[in-house]
Amino acid sequence: MDDIRSNAANPARSAGDAAAHHAAISGGQPMTATPITLIEAITQALAWELEHDPSVLVLGEDVGINGGVFRATAGLQQRFGAQRVLDTPLDETTIAGLSVGLAAQGMRPVAEAQFDGFVYPMVDHLICHAARLRNRTRGRLHCPMVLRVPWGGGIRAPEHHSEANEAIFTNVPGLRVVMPSSPQRAYGLLLAAIREEDPVIYMEPKRLYRQYKEVVANDGEALPLDVCFVLREGTDVTLVAWGAQVKEALEAADALAKEGISAEVIDVATLRPLDFDTIAESVSRTGRCVIVQEAPRTAGFGAEIAARLAEHSMYDLLAPVERVTGYDTHIPLFRLEMKYLPSVERIVSAARRAAAHG
Amino acid sequence: MDDIRSNAANPARSAGDAAAHHAAISGGQPMTATPITLIEAITQALAWELEHDPSVLVLGEDVGINGGVFRATAGLQQRFGAQRVLDTPLDETTIAGLSVGLAAQGMRPVAEAQFDGFVYPMVDHLICHAARLRNRTRGRLHCPMVLRVPWGGGIRAPEHHSEANEAIFTNVPGLRVVMPSSPQRAYGLLLAAIREEDPVIYMEPKRLYRQYKEVVANDGEALPLDVCFVLREGTDVTLVAWGAQVKEALEAADALAKEGISAEVIDVATLRPLDFDTIAESVSRTGRCVIVQEAPRTAGFGAEIAARLAEHSMYDLLAPVERVTGYDTHIPLFRLEMKYLPSVERIVSAARRAAAHG
């Protein structure tokens, strides 16, 4: 579905171009002609890096012989050995703390949190250490670790398995927060995250894990970690989303097109640091912005985007900024969860409201 | 200094009125005629509740005979006994987890984190349990606990002792996040927090602990937990702040007055749930808003206020919203920390920029 289109207004920020910048890294592997799912793209990226960089290792609960509860690491321990792909004891503090120690001493750990709801015990090591090691030691040590987090709702999972908690990390200096929304971007952004010299929280919208397939070239080419991707161009309203909501936003754009409203769709992709320029440039043309966020509304990451628009784009805006978000309550258990998640319908309504202005 | 003024536009939201609403709770104690500091006001509120509610207990590291590293609990163990004022083992996970268990089983724990930088290991129990117990059990159990957190920088403290990390909590449904900024409000808001049936994170701007004194009636009267306080009225620009920055904002208002710019100053006081109405009403009159936030800029709580202005107050705004914040880096060790914190000068500049519009 959503292959990456070039950003006409700012070609340097298009994904294709960025990939070209990183092409030198490619080992010239053959293209995978078979379309793969987002989770398979993650496995493929992990395998690529394990293959090409001996300092990379994968650790987490059940990532070994079991291949992870989502199968993201399927086959990796068999292929690269238990020294490179390690099951950890059942403790998230341990996973985070060991990763900091490993990263500080020359390794590149790619840790897995089994579900979004289990990252909280990792927060201390991520904020107090991973995000600070370079700054604290004036560059003497640094912490090139990745934490992969299956993220968000919509898969009828048990309690604590459906959380959109990126706001825990987006106010933290020194971290990068990345969220892919297609198999291609999952592959390219994960490679970039692993090669990054500083810690990256890489949140994977689990609702998209197996939702559709895409051909992903297994060429070792990373995507840039500091750009938003313009996935669809439009003139009347800018829809800004990340993670699973990118798909809803694209569907909303289709629906809006039928009503004669032309929506531009931006995948934020990297939340921190934020490429606000791409968003501002789009809003300068459309004059309207609908931000779509799965997390609870108040003080979610969407607020930052809206705030920057209030600061920098006030004279461009023809309509008030709209946020379509989860509600200010916990995502319900699965019988009601779809009532909680931002829907195509809610995005369309918000875009219509915006389009009615100006 | 900043005694609470009535909010002319919305009298129901003035502190005095709110106190009246809560006057019934008062045990008719004699007034303290001697002015006291913010930290003494906290001690006084703790003592009041320990005295009047047998289910209240205080727990934390060194809160017992030592009276806390900031002396917030000075004398309380001596007065109420070691059954009511408990030193804990040195583990924040323990403090948070025990508090959830205590609160679920009929107690009202008032826990202390020794410093802001040590709350991270508490995040898991606060988010996964304290904030959800009522919702999870459909009201069968609930979690009336308070976590007191000495908050923020500016006291030349060691590493991890100066953090403005309220954004960790402001996206979490089920929590209340409160931050006093004067001895009177510290007293009244802490009483309210302890009496609240749901969990409250109560962040104490340690820079104000001993900065000035105020007469605080020890009358057991709580302040409301869902209002912003208008501390100074003005017509040209609204300065919105919380915690230690309230003082800077008031000083900036003084400086601006000399330049002929009339600034209204709002103390947010309760960040979650946010009383946006008071802010919106003010901005509808002034047309300009400067948000002052000590935390790193990106995705701090100020973004939520700016976002709501972008959504609801676009047609009221004469100038772009301004945020004066900490930078997107960690607060430096103390030799440089004052360069990091929002200063009166930066607030004044932002207000001037805003005033130049419209």
Next chain:
Amino acid sequence: MTLAASFQIDYLQYLGADGQPVREFPPALRDPAVLLPLFKQMLYVRAFDTKAIALQRTGKLGTYAPCLGHEATHVGIGAAMAEGDVYAPSYREYGVLFMRGVRPREVLLYWGGDERGNDFQEGAARHDFPFCVPISTQCLHAAGAALAFKMRGEPHLAVATCGDGGTSKTDFYAALNSAGAYELPLILGVVNNGWAISVPRSAQTGAQTLAQKGLAGGLFCLQVDGNDLVAVLEAMRIASERARSGQGGSVIEFMTYRLSDHTTADDARRYRDDAEVKAAWEREPMTRLRTWLTAQGAWSEAEEASWKEECERLVNIEVDAYLATPVQPVEAMFDYLYADPPPELLAQRAAVIAMEQRPQEHRHG
């Protein structure tokens, strides 16, 4: 070198896997009439478990965590607890829950994606902690409850259970540390079923026993054959008496086995030998007790057949009640978050209700 400290961890077993006593039963447990109702309860739990898996397989339940093989440990723990005590479960201890008063329909609602599954309506369970998914965090909640009892001078105790994997979790350590520091009336029951999803017990820790983790907090430690109901009951009696008499907390390791997949979302064949499972079936808790009760003349094949029918009937009543429970109204998302919901939340609630009430055709496109 001189000796700073020395310790012993005992292992408790009464009824061997073959149904023969390995030593004389504790006096209170010698009468088959004492064990019989618990055996029947174990059969009931197994009937429930079987039915729940069937419901999941036919799309009528979400992911479900079976308890096959854990019946003696779970029922034994439940039997040892009193009304005023508090229990903090993880997610698979239906045998304990039922003894506490939780109704099977509540368990089904929980795994069926409905919060009302944690709104335990009956018995001692009304004050118990809800299901707890974040591993071992419940151990600290139980410690908090135990601290509340201690401070109020109440004679109750708190019990938390976690798995073998759960003993690696920092919260487990925090709980035993505080139990020792405050001498809390707390029992931490470790249900060692050999596996934490795909990770075997041997990969979790270098400790020879999980019971000995209690030494880190100065607790009383015991390892028990968790498939032997008699040993489970006796261990709980010892630890409860210690707790109630002010002697502090215990860690009890119950050795059992997960005869099932981890959950219905798991496929244990990916990581586990069939031979191991087969061997574990030789030690499972039901057969040995049946053998013993039958030998005592307290049970028969005919009784078992009719009791199983009765279990089937009782479980079906619960399943029907579960299936007949309508989905909560959409506003239930908002209604239990705060005692006193803030206006902004009420506004969101109203908006959602309004959206629900719009006719369907207006809602799409």
Next chain:
Amino acid sequence: MTLAASFQIDYLQYLGADGQPVREFPPALRDPAVLLPLFKQMLYVRAFDTKAIALQRTGKLGTYAPCLGHEATHVGIGAAMAEGDVYAPSYREYGVLFMRGVRPREVLLYWGGDERGNDFQEGAARHDFPFCVPISTQCLHAAGAALAFKMRGEPHLAVATCGDGGTSKTDFYAALNSAGAYELPLILGVVNNGWAISVPRSAQTGAQTLAQKGLAGGLFCLQVDGNDLVAVLEAMRIASERARSGQGGSVIEFMTYRLSDHTTADDARRYRDDAEVKAAWEREPMTRLRTWLTAQGAWSEAEEASWKEECERLVNIEVDAYLATPVQPVEAMFDYLYADPPPELLAQRAAVIAMEQRPQEHRHG
């Protein structure tokens, strides 16, 4: 009951508080020439500590955590470590740090509010972890380093130290758990100085010894007289050899005493008896070693006087270097956060520099 497991924790002491050996020293430590340089190092550390407190009292240093009384433990640990090993300190182990190559000026910079204090410039310390304020989190970092060694097949070991209070912290447990699970070359040194700010050791845990916490992870456990340099060295030798030969991790409890306040911001008289401190002075590490060295003819009052003068001189060089270090430029706030700083951060950096460069009178009002 049968026995599931049994354990012994030994206590190691060679040199009594009175300076008399309580048993024969290990062969490698019998020659006074081996211990003498370490004794001198201990004196140097004490000279530094005294000076740092004086600097704080005169407003030239921020809050400072003294190490008075910890000299034998700290210097002994430092002496036992090799170049390729990695050390993860908390915040008061200057005796270890100096042995690793950290310069006193770096320690002063750190407590003086300057990040360059963690930019250890010399020796083995260049790869060591920085000061760590969040209690015991460094233990897991050391475990991660040990895991890196193990995976790369390197013969190094990682050492972390924490306090008695630090053994209550979940990270300490997590570290020993993973050391056991992975058989890591890790030594967790517990510097038991009796107090965690105002909380006595007895209130932290119900465990009889802190060493025994290692049993929770199946580690080698030892309790040591931490005021006896000989015992510290021997304990470290035993644990290091185990680690380097693939026998896994250890917890060593060093029994010492905090003869000072917790930090310069603390007033220990609020919570601690003078009598206890007085008694602790009888056991402090320096006197006994001086007595022994003097008895061996390896040390004299005159030598001590001149060495103390030399220490004073050396420390003063460091203090001067510290005091002469200019404050970092304001942009240093931004310059070490990312290898590749994002544009928005560079914009903030530029704005701050511009603000700094504006003349002062334009900057206020």
